[in-house]
Amino acid sequence: MKVYLDNAATTPMAPEVLEAMMPYFTSHFGNPSSSHAFGRKTKTAIEAARRTIAQHLHCSPSEIYFTSGGTEADNFALTSSIVDLGCTHIITSKIEHSAVIKTAQLLCEKYNVKLSLVELTPDGSVDMEHLEVLLATHGRSCVSLMHANNEIGNMISLTEVGHLCAKYNAIFHSDTVQTMGHYAIHTDEVPIHFLNASAHKFHGPKGVGFIYINKSLKVNAAMTGGGQERGLRGGTENLYGIVGLAKALDLAATHMEDHAAHVRDVKNYMIAQLETNIPGIRFNGRSKESDALYTVLNATLPEGENADMMLFLLDLDGVACSGGSACSSGAAKGSHVLEGINALQPHCASLRFSFSRYTTRVEIDFALEKIKDHCRAATAASM
Numbered sequence: 001m002k003v004y005l006d007n008a009a010t011t012p013m014a015p016e017v018l019e020a021m022m023p024y025f026t027s028h029f030g031n032p033s034s035s036h037a038f039g040r041k042t043k044t045a046i047e048a049a050r051r052t053i054a055q056h057l058h059c060s061p062s063e064i065y066f067t068s069g070g071t072e073a074d075n076f077a078l079t080s081s082i083v084d085l086g087c088t089h090i091i092t093s094k095i096e097h098s099a100v101i102k103t104a105q106l107l108c109e110k111y112n113v114k115l116s117l118v119e120l121t122p123d124g125s126v127d128m129e130h131l132e133v134l135l136a137t138h139g140r141s142c143v144s145l146m147h148a149n150n151e152i153g154n155m156i157s158l159t160e161v162g163h164l165c166a167k168y169n170a171i172f173h174s175d176t177v178q179t180m181g182h183y184a185i186h187t188d189e190v191p192i193h194f195l196n197a198s199a200h201k202f203h204g205p206k207g208v209g210f211i212y213i214n215k216s217l218k219v220n221a222a223m224t225g226g227g228q229e230r231g232l233r234g235g236t237e238n239l240y241g242i243v244g245l246a247k248a249l250d251l252a253a254t255h256m257e258d259h260a261a262h263v264r265d266v267k268n269y270m271i272a273q274l275e276t277n278i279p280g281i282r283f284n285g286r287s288k289e290s291d292a293l294y295t296v297l298n299a300t301l302p303e304g305e306n307a308d309m310m311l312f313l314l315d316l317d318g319v320a321c322s323g324g325s326a327c328s329s330g331a332a333k334g335s336h337v338l339e340g341i342n343a344l345q346p347h348c349a350s351l352r353f354s355f356s357r358y359t360t361r362v363e364i365d366f367a368l369e370k371i372k373d374h375c376r377a378a379t380a381a382s383m
């Protein structure tokens with residue numbers, strides 16, 4: 001049996017998505033910029049995809065720009081904030097995705113802009129009081145805080161952070177890569193300037209995503225070229241990817257409640273089984289709590305001989321998950337997120353399990369047996 005519990009890294013593509021994409025690999029191949037019928041056909045598909053996305057986000061289609069994925073969109077938002085929107089200060093946190101942290105660091109060096117990291121509570125949540133202090137004591141800020149953390153599942157309230165940013169005339173970007181398609185995000189209810197998505201996180205294809213840019217903003221091209229995406233992102237569009245993205249989001253949004261109920265059930269089952277069968281297991285961040293991203297669970301297993309090897313051993317057993325690890329020398333290494341919340345434990349394996357609408361309890365049982373075996377073997381070896 002093969003069990004895939006790494007859906008925060010990527011999800012399998014839904015069959016309906018592939019079906020929607022197929023004609024664009026074969027008969028509908030025209031360049032969307034061409035004015036003939038072949039081009040008009042594919043241009044129409046791209047604009048229909050944009051409308052579908054806008055409908056789910058409660059925004060105008062003109063606020064959606066297709067990109068190569070989440071990373072490009074993160075780069076776009078941060079760069080525009082500094083270069084086009086006059087921000088002289090970036091506020092982010094040390095547990096953001098590297099697409100945000102590394103980009104923020106580089107921009108700050110390049111444009112001589114100050115970078116502040118908002119403090120986190122011990123469980124990895126944003127300290128809102130400190131965020132306000134940072135906003136109040138600097139010039140125009142760009143706040144980039146992810147909607148849900150991809151490793152520990154901690155979430156921010158887009159509304160709360162958005163209102164605080166509005167109070168200080170700050171630009172607010174939220175990396176919504178892990179929540180798009182899993183939570184309803186309505187831009188008409190949240191004061192937000194930029195958010196972004198990556199299709200492969202919600203059963204769409206890889207290499208395609210989008211950025212939402214609030215229509216109040218005037219930004220320049222992220223990529224100069226043939227003027228595609230209304231001049232902001234040149235380059236022939238990833239036509240089949242865009243068609244697949246819209247189909248994947250439509251499926252996810254239409255069945256969101258059912259999918260969420262299923263995934264929550266699988267996750268809660270795994271929590272209960274881990275607690276019963278692995279004494280001493282700990283859960284990181286807020287991942288076990290009901291207010292966390294429901295697709296992610298992050299656990300640290302008790303100290304044991306197999307800690308270093310746990311991911312590898314599980315992989316050999318056919319169980320795919322991910323995580324930061326602790327090396328046997330005692331020096332903790334691995335996830336910058338676990339490090340950022342002081343959750344790395346020497347000699348202990350930390351594992352991230354992430355679920356999708358296709359995950360079953362039978363698969364969880366299989367994974368649990370394997371985890372138990374390796375924990376038992378480690379305990380026996382250390383006796």
Ligand code: PLP
Binds near residue numbers: 074177209
């Ligand atoms: N942001 C978050 C929170 C992610 O989890 C990921 C993917 O791992 C990305 C950004 C990058 O997205 P992409 O793979 O589409 O570039």
